[in-house]
Amino acid sequence: MGQQGFWDIEERQQKLEQKKAVLNRLNQLVPWETFRPILMQIREKPRKSQAGRNPTDVLLLFKMLVLQKLYNISDDELEYQVNDRLSFMQFLGLGLEDRVPDATTVWLFREQLQQHGLVEALFEQFGAYLQGAGYAAKDGQIVDATLIPVPKQRNTREENQTLKQGEVPVEWQETPHQLAQKDVDARWTKKNGTSHYGYKNHINSDAGFKLIRRYSVTDASVHDSQVLGELLDADNSGDGLWADSAYLSVLIVEVLKLIGFESAYK
Template identity: 25%
Template sequence: ARNDAAHVSHAERFGLSDEGIEDAIYDSYAMKRFLKIDFSIERTPDATTLLQFRHLPEKHDITRKMFDDVKERPDAAGLIMHGGTIVDATIIHAPSSTKNATKTREPEMHSVRKGNQWFFGMKIHSGTDAATGYVHTITGTAANVHDIVQAHALIRADDHSVYGDSGYLGVEKRAEILEDPHLSSVDYRIAKRPSQNRTTKAYAGVNWDKKIEHEKTSIRCKVEHPFL
């Protein structure tokens, strides 16, 4: 189990697939030394073993329990303010060769285009306390699932305002929001797209619009801190 854990950690750090890390151990003396593997008395776990080890915490819901424990401690100490949530999503990139036990691609992973680049993997959707920057809710989907789809699952029962980037525009019109008494009453303070900002000096409210968007950004920036 010790070597399995080191394998998985090393694979994630260097973006190697399970097959890639297995090959690297045989090909690289430095890798073998780092993992403290002696081929005279043991063999390196194969790619299937690494896959099974990686899914163990998920199978026993360990990661969820760890997250809940970490989250509840500052909450119990009164360090989380409540009342406002920042929603966001980030892609967790995985090697495109990542396979499951049946030698097929993981069904939880998918390809998605972001800008001019393609990514393969999953997406983490996070709800962050707007006042303190503590992450209070996390969900996971395939990378091609749009950010807005999971927004409703990131909002707490005592939230009265929600902040998000322009990817969440129109969230208040979605069925899961409109059909929920609490979610439909929340004030959604979503950033405008740059093209939506009226910059002409003939528009009397141009400075006011800039101030509003600046205030949204100053609050929303906290959501980036957990991913640094």
């Protein structure tokens, strides 16, 4: 028998299968095609031209969002990890020769889902499949937040002041092409003395299976503790809560104790 090479993809994929990783298990449990009718709502408008590259498969992009929430990573990190990790490619049904959607494509897809009000319905359906397969959350909850950077805006001081007031500068409204290139919802925040511009991805995963149960996306300026209430999962029968100290003020800790949660810093 000849010596197998390091890049023997078939052998490595077999080893991944044998390990029964969580991503392989998800592909076995979740009937992904059932999500397609909901996802296709963002493509209801007919294409103006058939020229150019075909749109990226909506189901592929949705599974990338599942990966992102499962591992709590940014759009740029998601693009890198899908290109780098065989387990991610296998989960998505991609080969080494296939093109991986870039971070901008993922961001635009997520924006379209939000604009159509589809995000909650999709992840409630996803959670229902997990519950039906016996992945009930019962060992406590882990809450965390990840900064999602976006390209910095070249705005004037007056424009930024208008945005902070929740309004769009009049000049942008009069020039739709300029407005289309502006992110009017991202905000600045400072962490460990470094300024960041973009959003925050707040997640709640169960301590047992490490699967995302709840999430919230805010601009970066929103303090972690402000979304704790909507992140807590009443269906998780465990009473433990693991969280960064940013979530747990003295008052919040006392309230959590009153409703039956034992908190732990991480």
